[in-house]
Amino acid sequence: MSQTALNRIYITLSGLVVAFIVLPLAIIVWSSFFANRILTFPPSGYTLDWYRRAWEMDAFRDGFLVSMQTAAVATCISLALGIPASLAIVRYPFPGRDFIQTLLLSPMIVPGIVGGAALFIAFIELEVLFDAQIAGTVGGLLMAHSLIALPWTVRLVTASLTGADRSIEEAAASLGASPLVIFRRVTLPSIRSGVIAAALFSFVISFIDLEKSLFLVGPGRTTLQIALVNYLEWNLDSTVAAVATVQIFIIGALLIISDRYAKLSRVF
């Protein structure tokens, strides 16, 4: 077969794969503008009404705010835990290092629904033990979301630490800097892009989580994703599509920004 024919097949295949990924998203965006009362095809006309309706619905607006807050706090927690952990993993050969690294990355491997159920059961056991409510509280939800974000933070930060030049830290030490000053003024700035990417990615991963949160949200404090599932149970109109469209654009923007700081393809 000639080179050009091979090329053509390759391009066609790539196009099909991209279409397979993009088409469902495109259809969601498209259907969010349908005027039909019930989501059907073909559209009888186009409207922006679903966006207005979505914002007017308490469940979605509150869910959006809960998701934003949860993702923001979870991101902070995962950075606070993940950066020191990454430093220890990359810099110090302590016993059990590989085990700790695997442990930190494991929430990424365990299916979300399994992890969520496990946390729920653990929380219940702890509640029995200490006679305090954990499941369904903000704390419980934040703990779960920090776990969701942590593997991504550790992965991205260890990757940028591995590539960082250690001799600049030694230079700072020889100039009289204490370890804390070295971390703040030399190490952190040199892994800045990795940390930014980790923060953005942690945020996105927490924001889009459905499965882990499912067991852990409390009454009156559901995340956006759960609010969407609840709504879908009884309704089939384009409100969900409108909400989804907004999310697609927010997340897309965040991923594009984070890709500028750390190429994900080089980290995984």
Added chain:
Amino acid sequence: MSDVVLRSIVKRFGTTVAVDNVSLNIRSGELVAFLGPSGCGKTTTLRMIGGFVGVSEGRILVGGRDITQLPPSRRNMGFGFQNYALFPHMSVAANIAFGLEMRRMPKSEIQRKVNAALDRVRLRQFSERLPKQLSGGQQQRVALARALVIEPDVLLLDEPLSNLDANLRHEMKNEIREIQRTLGITTIFVTHDQDEALSISDRVVVMRKGRVEQDGTPNEVFDTPKSRFVAEFMGVTNLLPGRLEQGGRFRLASGDVVPVASGTKAGDDMIMAVRPERIELRDTPSGDDGSLKAEIELATYRGLMIDYRVRTSSGIALTARRPAPAVGGPEALPHGRQVGLSWQADAGVLVPAGEA
């Protein structure tokens, strides 16, 4: 300014011994080169002095003070890294100011010292640039300024010239020497380049397999190597095994007898090391005057010099380096020419035979 004393320094990494019982006294204001091939322990020794690598055994004293257990931040040493290790996110001025800020100096004082340091390395106009906007030579000068501005007791340089091209290397070499002389600062630098070591240091410490092989002035190390290894490292290509005889004579393995200036005791198996520059070639092979009969096998033109590969009638292969004749002058010796070959008694340095 301070002297540096290493007392029986040992460094082990697991079961391998990187530095094996090194003791040195480095005088205040001295410029010392640690010279050796890669893996000889020179960089590890330097990093132990700087405090980046722990010492397995032994003590390090600077100005009489035991610093063996001190962290790098409390040793007051300037360290120059092979890759310069400038802080990439800080301007040139901020890089140089860093060490002064760590010493909690007042702002105006820092400003004054940074400017003086920039002037010393002629980089005042680059003070607001980032390191990556500078050339390699400029980066090296910033690194030097940054290390010196804190007025360290000792300056440690790890292969300071290896990342520069030939012209810059020469220039930087002189600059380092000049700054070192002006400040009178005790300086240790690591290199694998014998030229570099010989040309700027007061003293050369040749290292091999974690030990000090020879320690002396550039002249001593160059002219009177104490071992075959040092001789080879200093570019001596003619190593002739033989035995010392009575009456200041040396019998080569080939049976030829050559004069020798100073003898250890007779009967020892030794190696005579003769620099190619010291071998004289005579157009006419006489054989009567103690010269060896030989034949030119190959002549390699090297610009100022010509390297002749010669073989004596007794079968020894040697390299002789003679000045290349000027154009229009006498011709270089052609291949196959019979010559007489000799060297002065003091040109043959005896080193112990045995390990390579």
